[in-house]
Amino acid sequence: MTTHFVRPSTLARRLFVGILSLATLIAVAAASGAPKSPQEHPDRPPWAQKPKSPQAAPVANPLPADDAQDRSKIKVNVNLVNVLVSVLDEHNRPAPDLPCEAFQVLDEDNPQTIAVFEKETQQPLDLALMIDASLSAQLTMPAQREAAVHFIQQVLRKGDRLAIYSVDENVTQLAAFTDNVGHLQEVVRHVPAGAGTSIYDAVYLGSKTLARQGTDRRRVIILITDGGETTSHADFDSARREAVRSNSLLYTVVIRSVKNESGRNTAGEHALETITDSTGGAVFYPDSSAELDSIFDRINRELRTQYRLGYYPNPRGPADTYRRIEVKITLPGDRKPSTQAGETQNASAPALTPAEPANAPAPAYSVRHRKSYYTGLP
Secondary structure (H helix, E strand, C coil): CCCCCCCHHHHHHHHHHHHHHHHHHHHHHHHHHCCCCHHHCCCCCHHHCCCCCCCCCCCCCCCCHHHHHHHHCCCCCCCCEEEEEEEECCCCCECCCCCHHHEEEEECCEECCEEEEECCCCCCEEEEEEEECCHHHHHHHHHHHHHHHHHHHHHCCCCCEEEEEEECCCEEEEEEEECCHHHHHHHHCCCCCCCCCCHHHHHHHHHHHHHCCCCCCEEEEEEEECCCCCCCCCCHHHHHHHHHHHCEEEEEEECCCCCCHHHCCCHHHHHHHHHHHHHCCEEECCCCHHHHHHHHHHHHHHHHCCEEEEECCCCCCCCCCEEEEEEEECCCCCCCCCEECCCCCCCCCCCCECCECCCCCCCCCEEECCCEEECCCC
């Protein structure tokens, strides 16, 4: 009987080779049974293919580029509330040169500290001139056009821009915001005739458009209409809300073909009065087309003599709410504060001074300004 001896070194080598072979077989079996990766399926679209290596694959950004950049910036919400204030004397003339100390600002009845005060603001104007082109307004259209042509020449100054819209069953932009006076005048002279009247749409769309024109500019809508609302898609609440949100100032000129209230529909006029008052603007009712030039002159003077007040609300209102604003004129001495526009004032006698006679009446001022502001989303 023959006995075979295996050296220890040889046995170790055989064991090592066996283990290595077994590991190889397991790896092959695992690879053959594993599902194929996306790049092994050439029939799949490129976006379904798996990158070959982590280094070659760009990292997907879960946010759009603008949002990603915004996240890297420090956002500061200063919450400064700007209020344009028109102060008129007893003859409805602008009252310039009042000092900051004469103004009192209340936010939800809370007195505020005025942080910004400009006697005659130099903020440039963005104006949306909206002309009622409905059939009911055609009788006075020639006079409206000529008055608007004169107003454009008068109101536009360096840095100001004006756009022209026709208002009928639709609201159509006929001229984009520009300072080209000649082009704007030519457009006004050729406003086409329409059918219905969409005054709520005019206020709503005009406010939306003005809000996109940039910050640190005054936003003004001048609406010339017969006041007959017939074809708007927007309603009263949405029109007023958008005007407040955009901080647009509305001036309304109502051309009344029928002077007697019982002979016309006054619902549109009353709605425009409310919206206009909310923005701090004014409503005008000319007795004839001949008065349009003087009305436009008055609007121009008012825009050039507005006070600008700015304050940081204290206490600060919650997000996504509307806050009430009130501005008063506090006169020197024992005089009472001025009233809002349209009210009368019986002020007490002022303190006597050598330069002022004993019976000198206290000046009565009326104040117009926007009545509320929107705090914005959180």
